[in-house]
Amino acid sequence: MEIRKSEEFIEREIKSYNNESPNESIKFSVIKIIMVFVFTVVIGFEIFSFNSIRTYYESALADSMKNQARINQLQYSNYMNRYDLSDIIIGDKNIFYRQNETQVQILDNSGVVLYDSLGSDVVGKKLDSxxxxxxxxxxxxxxxxxxxxxxxxxxxxxYPLLSSDQQVGIIRLTSSLDKVSKRITEDAFWYVLFGVVVTIAALIVSFFAATSFVRPINELIGVSEKLAAGDYSVKAEVKGNNEISELASTLNNLSDNIIKREDMKNEFISSVSHELRTPLTSIKGWAITLQAPEIQKNEDMMGQGLKIIEDEGDRLSMMVEDLLDFSRLSSSNFKYNKEKLDIVELSKQVHTQLFPRTSSRNIDFKFVTIYKNLPVYADKNRMKEVLINIIDNAIKFTEDGGEIDLILDQEDEKVLITIKDNGEGIKDDEIAFVASKFYKGSSSKSQTGLGLSICEEIIKAHGGKLVIKSKHKVGTSVIVEIPRLEDEKVY
Known part of the structure; x- marks a missing residue:
């Protein structure tokens, strides 16, 4: 089921990518972002450059006009300040302003035009600029x-005309801005050309940069398509140390996990098939045997056969139950009915329930704790299932006359439940695998190999862990650690 979910996820991602329009592709988005930035910078640069050029040329013209006006003022104040402006104009003694290349106007202190070098019709009129x-x-x-x-x-x-620190009139210089505009246009052309070249260069660079950026993504898409098609052996090439390489590593891990889960699925099917086949073969064999007329007359043989069929039926029922439990607990939809629970009281109930089985085999089954109350937050039925499974294993692997201890203790914020026996123990090379799914070890007393795996799933769901310590031919201790309920008193 998990493998199928992984395949569906990959297929959805590939379809989502393939359904994107060109305008929504990563490559186009990268180019668009770069070009928007470059275009904004270029436009800003062009505006700044144009304003700077215009300010420069207009300032130069203004400075030139100001210098000319200052010279005219000095000439007037040094050589002609004994004449009135009207006398200078009528007497043609206006050499002090005749050298100007610009339009010259002489105004009195009220703004009336006395003279205009262009001979315009504003002479005699007052200017109001x-x-x-x-x-x-x-x-x-x-x-x-x-x-x-x-x-x-x-x-x-x-510009005011002064004589002995007294203003006697105004000289007004007027210059055309056409030459300035022409120079501004000429210079601006090169700046615009520079901006166009920069924009085109940025477009080319961004195209190659986006292509280089998208290429490894396209390679990962190709790997994903092969994974979706069922080729889990394909691997993505990991280059560099960036987000793309991390994605490639993640994709490779996904491929490895799918292969592992595929192997687990095959192993699961093989193990279940083998386990179910054995009791079914015994049941079918004895069912055929008991149909023989000579066997039906033999009451001992009939009783033995029916007993074997019954035992094998019970074993088959137990296997199916374990498989159902395992399937339910592995499902993400499974819900635990957790509540405040006294683990001491629950352990006493389990001890009382299983005590008759141990007594019939002369096994010394003791319940040991110094606490009257150890509160936890847990699913009562599932925790009871854990205790019964572990104690049932201890009974199964302990010889008649042996010992089993059910010990309750606490350490820091944890409750410790220890089931200790002096049975046959577990070999050193098997202890790491005993809680694995379908692992039965070398003991002939092992059954489905799901018991401890189910227990571990339940304990993990309660925020705890399962610890197994064992020595072959000496005994085994299985320790269940679960969190103690906070802010609760312990007695």
């Missing part, structure tokens, strides 16, 4: 605008 208003207040400042009609983008600087 931001830079002019700042200059009226004695501050130099810039503003950006568009020329009327042409729509050309320009930058204007209004």
């Amino acid at each position: 931001f830079d002019v208003n700042s200059a009226i207040e004695g501050k130099q400042d810039f503003s950006k605008s568009k020329r009327e009609g042409s729509g050309e983008k320009v930058m204007s600087l209004s």
